[in-house]
Amino acid sequence: MTTDVVSVGRAAGRSRPAPLLLALTWQEARRMLRSPWLVLGVLVTGFLAWSFTRDTEWHGEQYLSGFYPSSGLHLATAILVALAFHRERAGLAPGTPVGEVSRGVSRLLAAVPLLGLTALSIAWLVAYVWSNGGLDLGDEPGRTLHAYPTAPEILQPMATGLLAVATGAAAGRRFRHRATAVLTLFLGWYAVTAAYWLYQASWLAPFSVFQSQPVYVDLGPDVDPNRLPAAWLLSVPGQYQAHWERLVVSPSLAWWHDLWLVALAVMVVALAFPSPVRRRLAIGGAGVAVIAIVAQFVVYPS
């Protein structure tokens, strides 16, 4: 009797992998969508979006932190995926007729609706920016009130969402305790999102998780801002800079950075899979990551 049940289960798994995968995905997605963590993530994102629309303290604040509202959903996504992958550590998992790789893929696919919510938050941001006629950026005489983020900048939170899924998968699969996974993800994501400005130096920005644009290019001492090209956006000397600086938005840098985030996500998610798949993902991700990093240094405005 036991043999029959096992053989029927295996036969079904071999002959119809796609429906089985979809069924698992559906189950995992339902768990994720009903979790209070998701409600918390949506509330945090809503609060951050509300804060984003409030009065700003300096010109360009909104432009530089346009990705910020999505970070609540990123954290919720990472935690929900971690909780899903942590079930892989249960003793029952190896005895099931579906392999670990398939289970892992189904959990990753189940995170697609969460990425859909991130996409919605980005859509809100785009609607807000365009309905307000653009954002304030730069200081007089190089200032505009109609700055629009470029496509790769807008897509950055989506690429970061993929990284959130990957970090959740790795943390959930590899940490023994759920509390360890949740708290480490919380602190790690907080450190790279709330203090994103720490990682914007030219030698570090290509490796950062959130890369804010525009890039600040030092124009050196003794520069008369009124003699610079009228189209240039400028930043006035102040507490954090000694000279006038030019603000440069580089779409190519943003595209390569998005690719770096995707490659980093592939490398990190490799940790959640068993050995043969892990090796392939890690090697593939590392190859693309090297290309993306080198390309960012090549196109970095100077």
Next chain:
Amino acid sequence: MSGLLVARLTLRPTAQAMPWSPVVAVAATGLLAAWAAGSLSARTTVLPIVVAGTLAAAATATLRDPADELLRPLPTSVPARRLLRAALVALVVVPVTLGVARLTPGPGAGAATIALGLTGLAVASWLPERRVLVASAVPVCWVMVGLALQDRLGALGDATAWWWTHPWQVTVAAVLALGTAVTTGRSR
């Protein structure tokens, strides 16, 4: 001699049974983030505060003992076993808190860590035994709510940041709540 015997009979098995990974992983992440913040900028950040809340949450999570039910007939009460765990986990939390304060600009968050850690312990003592992880969420949630609402809701907003503005009062309140729980036989 008897002291050594007690230590051998209690400290070692307790230390071996405790789930160390939450506090060790959070400590490592917090120190790494603090080192990055301190070496990349001289500006003060709220990072030490967030590390304090997360570390207090991790420390509270180590109080969870799956064998609580099994050990119930023993003469050592649940609060006593938890206090022993808290003392052991403090051996990691204290140096990490000092390290974070040293690595980052600003005053650090030593008093806040003590206040938040004891709050987690007090909440755990009033919740049912299996709800330790819920209690561990309290310190970190309080920190985040405080950071978000401190300047927004008047007196209520001020209260959300008492762990930072009045850490010793919070510590005293947490100790009182803990003492009350022990004396009234909660979580026996």
